[in-house]
Amino acid sequence: MLTDHMNGTGFKMLFAVFHHKCTDAGIDELQLDRRMIMFLVPDNLHRINVAVEQNIEQQRTETYLDVQLIPDYWSGIGRSRQHATSLYVRVEVRIFPNCITKGKRIVNCLRYPIRMYSMRNRIYGEAVLPVFQFKTIGVASERPVLFAMDDHYFPLKNGVCHYMSKPEIIERPVLARSERPDAPDSLAAHFYGTVLYDEGKYRMWYLGMSLDINPDMPAQELELHRKKTNASLGGIMSGPICYAESDNGIDWVKPNLGQLLYKGNRNNNGIDLPEAFVHAPAVIKDEDDPDPNRRYKMVYTYIYNTGTIGRSHTSRTATSPDGIHWTAGKMGMIDEALEHSSFYKVNGLYVINGQALSGERRSEGGAPLGRQATAWISTDFDNWLKEGVDSFRLLENQAPSERGTRKNYDQVHLGVAPIVYDNVSVGLYGLWHHCENPFADTSCDFGIVISNDGLLFREPVKGHVYISSQESCATPVPGKQLNTVLCQSNGIINVGDETRIYHGRWRNAWTPEGVTDDYSGEVGLAILPRDRYGALGLIPSRKEGSILSLPITFPDEHFSLMINADGAKGIRVEFTDEHFRTIPEFSGENGGIVSKDGLDQIVEWPTNQLRMLAGKTVRMRLKLEKQDQVEPRVFAVYLVK
Template sequence: MTSAKIPAFLWFAIFLAALARVSQAAPPAEPSFVFPTTGVRTSPEAVLLAIDDASLPLKRNLCFYLSKPTVRIDPVLTPNRANPDAPDFLSTHFYGTVLFDQGKYRMWYYACHRGQNPDWSPALKAQAANWKDEIIPGPLCYAESDDGLTWRKPDLGQLLFKGSRHHNALDLPSALTGDACVVKDDDPDPSRRYKLAFWTHHDPWNYPTMRIATSPDGLVWKAAPRPPIRAFLEHASFYRHNGLYIVNSQAFMLGEGGRDRGRQGVAWISPDFDHWLQEPAESFALPAVAQLKRDEVHLGVGAASFGNVAVGLYCIWHNDPDFGKISGDFGLLVSNDGIAFREPVKGHVFLKSTDSPSPAVGDRTYPTILCQANGIVNVGDETRIYHSRWRNAGWPLTGDRVLDYYDEVALATLPRDRWGALGLAPRQTEGSVWSAPVVLPQDCRVELNADGADQMTVEIADERFGLLSDYAEGQSGRPVQGGGLACEVQWPKGSLKPLAGRTVRFRIHMKSAGDKTPRLYAVYLKAAR
C-alpha cells in the first residue's frame, strides 16, 4: 500500500498552524511559587492561611481563633411567588455560583417550580414523566447585580416555559436540572471560556448524575451529548485547582467491609473538562454511625480555589428518619490539593442554621438546611459567602403544603481571608510559627493579614530550618503597618531577589504588648511583575 506524498509547502503550512496552536495554548509562564510538600504550583500569589496547617504546620505557644461570619438578615434573592408560572416560583436554591465578572456580580442558581412544563419537547416530557412529585427541580436560572446585594433577573428569551420565554431560565437539554456550578477560565477557545457542571435526573439513567456544558458568555450553553461519569452524583461545587477540574459531590460511600456510612464527600477529577476519571477520591467524611439519626456530609464540599489552597464549606446534615426534622449547619474545611479536605478544628460549626434561618410560614416554623456551592467570593476587602437557607417543610409534599417548600439565597461576610487566626495561647506572651518550604520566583514581596502586625517579625530560613543571616534575627523583616489586611514586610537587606529559585521557609514571631493581642490570619507571597 502506498500513500500520496505531501508537498513541502503543505508541510510548512501544517507546521505553522501547529506552532500557532502551541503559541496560543502556552503563553509565557508567570512567575510562580512551588510547594514541594504538596506538589502545588501557583502564580502570581501564594496564600498561607492561618487555618491551613500544611502551609503553617509548626507552632509554639499559639492556638486557633476561628472567626464567626456576619450574616445579612435579608435574603439577596428570593423566588417569584407572584407568578405561579415562573421558573423559580417555589425556590431559588443556591446550589449554584456567584462570580464577580465583567465588572458585575453574576449568579447561576437552581430553581424549583410547581407542576410540569407543558412546553417541553417530547424527549424532555419523557424524562419528566419519571418524576412523580409536584415540586419539579429546575430549570437553571441566571441573575445579575451591581453590588451583589440587589439582584435583577434578566429576560434571556431562551426557554419556552409555561407559555413564555420572558424570564431568566437557561435552555438546557434536560428536564430535571440542578446544581448550577460555573467556572470561568483562560481556555484559548473563546467558545469554551465558561464551563458548567450541572445535575440531572432520568437523563439518561434513573438516578442523579452530572452533565457538562460550555459557553462563550455564560448565557448560551452547548451541552456535551452524554454524562461524562456513569455514577450517582449530586454535587455542591465545581472548581479548577492545581491544573485539574474538580467536582465535589456527595456519595453513599461504603466503609470497611462494605458497611454503610451514609452521605460523604467525594471528588471527581478531569485534566481537561471533557474527559473525567470514573474513580472518585474520598474528599471529606464524617465518622460512620450505624443508626440513621446521625450527621452526614450533604452534597460534598462547596469549595473555592485560591491558588495553593482551597477553602470549603460542607453541610453538616443532621439526618433523621423523619425527613421533616432534618436541619443542616456549615462546617469549615481546607485543602491543599483541592481533593482531600480537613477541618482546621474537628467538629467546629462555622455557621449554625439558626444564625441564617429560613422564614417561617405564618405560625409554622421549620428546620433550615444551609446549602453551599460555588459561593465563596473575594472582592475588595471582603470575603463573601453566598449560600441558601432551605426551609425543610418535609418530603414529599402535596396540596397546599407544596407552597411551604422554599429556599432563598443569603449572604454572610468576613474581612478578606479572615477565616480564622493564629494567636498567642492564653497566658503566653510570645510564640512563633514556621511555614512549609516554598520555592521563590525571581522576586517577591511578603504581606501579613494581621491585627497587631507591629508585634510580629518575620525570619527566612532554608528548607532545613537554617536561618539566613541576611534575613533573620537582627536582620528580620518587620511589617510597615500596625495591622490590616495587607501589611507589607520589609527587611533591612531590602529585596528578596537574592533568594530567587531557592527553597525557603518563613518563621513568624509574635509578642504581646500590653492589652494588644496579635492575630495572624494569612501570609501573602506576591511575585513581582
C-alpha cells in the first residue's frame, strides 16, 4: 500500500478499529459499524489523532478519533458534533510521537493524510507522508541533515574541497580505572561501551577488567576458563560490565549498585549478568518499544559458551526497564564468533556492527580476510539474520597469502560505530595498524565514515585519519613508550550545541608472557561544535565556488531551510529544477542569504517564500564567495518542516 520509494524505512501495519462508544452532553454517537481502517505509518509512532471528514445533507463536519497503540492493533474512540451513519471518503491522520494532548488541541503534531478506498467491507488507507524525498538514492526523511562532506547529497562541486575538522581532545581521561584492588575495573575501564544523554543525565556502560579472577564467578565458567587457558585474554578478567553517571559528562561517579558478587562483596558498580567473562556492552534506549521492560536494550559479548547451543565469543542481547537491572536474552543468536563496537537502530532495523572472528568470512578468491566491518541485522531484536552486510572495507593485501588478521597491514578494528540521524549516519572506524610480533607495537587511529542507510559506509576522504592515537593518547607510564589503541563504540552523542565523541584509550602493554599493571584502559573525550565533522570550502587559490545537490522533492506543506556554516555572508542559496535549469524566483538577487555564522541559521529569501516550491523536485545550489578575507565553510544543511 505504501509506495516503494520509502526505501525500507521502518513501517508497520496499523489496524484501527473505530468503536462507536461515545458519551458527551450534546454530542451524538458516531456510527462507524465497527469497520476497520488499515494503513501503514512509520514504526516509531505510538499514538495518532484521526480527523474524519463527513458529508451529511451537504453539511461538512469533522470527527476526531484519538487512537492509541495497543498490542497487535490500534483502537479508537470518536466524538462527533453531528450524528453520522457512514464514513466519508477522506480521512486525515495526525501523528505525533510524543503523545501530548491538551483537550482537543494537538501539540507538536505531524499531519499525515491518508488516501482511502474500500474493498470487501473494509476501508483501506495509504499513508501520504509529508517527507523530503531523495529518489535517486532511495531516501525519504522528515528531518534530513545534508552534510556537506557527503558526496551523495552534494555530488557536484566547483572550486571547493574538503576541510575535515579537528576535534578538541580532552587530555585527561574522563573515566579511569579504580584504585581499589578489589574493584571490578582495577586494571582497565575500557570504553567498549556506551554513553547516553538520558533525561538530563549522562550515563555510561563500560567494560571493567582486573588481573585476578573473580572467585565468585559461576563455577562452570571458571572451570572452562581454567581448562582453555585462553591465551587471548592474557590472564586478565574480562568483565564485568560496569556503570557510571555524570551531570556534565566530564566528572563521573561510579555508583554502588549492590548487584554483583565480586571478590566477596557487592559494593561495586558491576552489573550482574549470567556470564562473568563478558565484553562490549552496547546500549540503546528504545522509545518505540511499547513494553517498558524492554525500554533499554543491550548487546554484549560473552567469551565462554556455557549453554548447549551456539558458539563462544559471540553476541547476546539483554533488556532492562531502567538500564540498571538487566534480563539476558537467548544464547546462540548469531552463529559467528565476533567482536562488535556498536549496536544501534536505523530504519526500523536493529544493527550490530563489528568484526567477524570465526574465519568463515573470506576475501576475494576465498583467501583469509583481515579485520573488516560487518553488520548483523534484526527486525525485532530477538531473531537475527544469518546473512551479514559487508559494512565497510579497507584494501586487502594484493597477495592472498599475506591476508588475514595476523598479517601486518592496516585493518578495520571493531567495525563502525555511528551516530544515527534521520537520513544519514556518521561513524568512526578503528584504523588498526597491526604488528604481529611484537603485538605491543600495534596501534589504532580513527577514520571517519558516512552512510545513507546505516549499513554500507564509505569515507568522505579516503584514508583520512580523523583522530590519531598521538592526539588522544592513553595516560603514559613514566620512562616507557607504550602505544595507544583507540576504540570506538556507542559514544557519539549530540547535546546542546556540541557533538561529543567518547572513546576508549587502550594502553597496549601486551606481552607473550601476559599483561602487567602497565596495561590499562580509560575513557577519552573529543568535542566538536555540533554536526561539524567536516566542511566544504573554497580551494585556497579560488575566490568563488559552488556545490550542487542531488534532486530533492519537497513535501506539500510549509518548510524552511537552515544552514550550519562559517563565513555565512559569503554564502548564497539558489535552486534549479532537477534538470539544472535555473529557477529565477530563487536565484541571483532572489537567492537565499544567511546573516549569521553558526548552527541552525535560517536561510532568508528576499522576495519569495519557499512554500512556492512545496511538492516540487529541485536541486539546491550553494554559492561560496570569499568576502573581506573571510573563507566561507559549509558543514551541513537542515531541511525543516
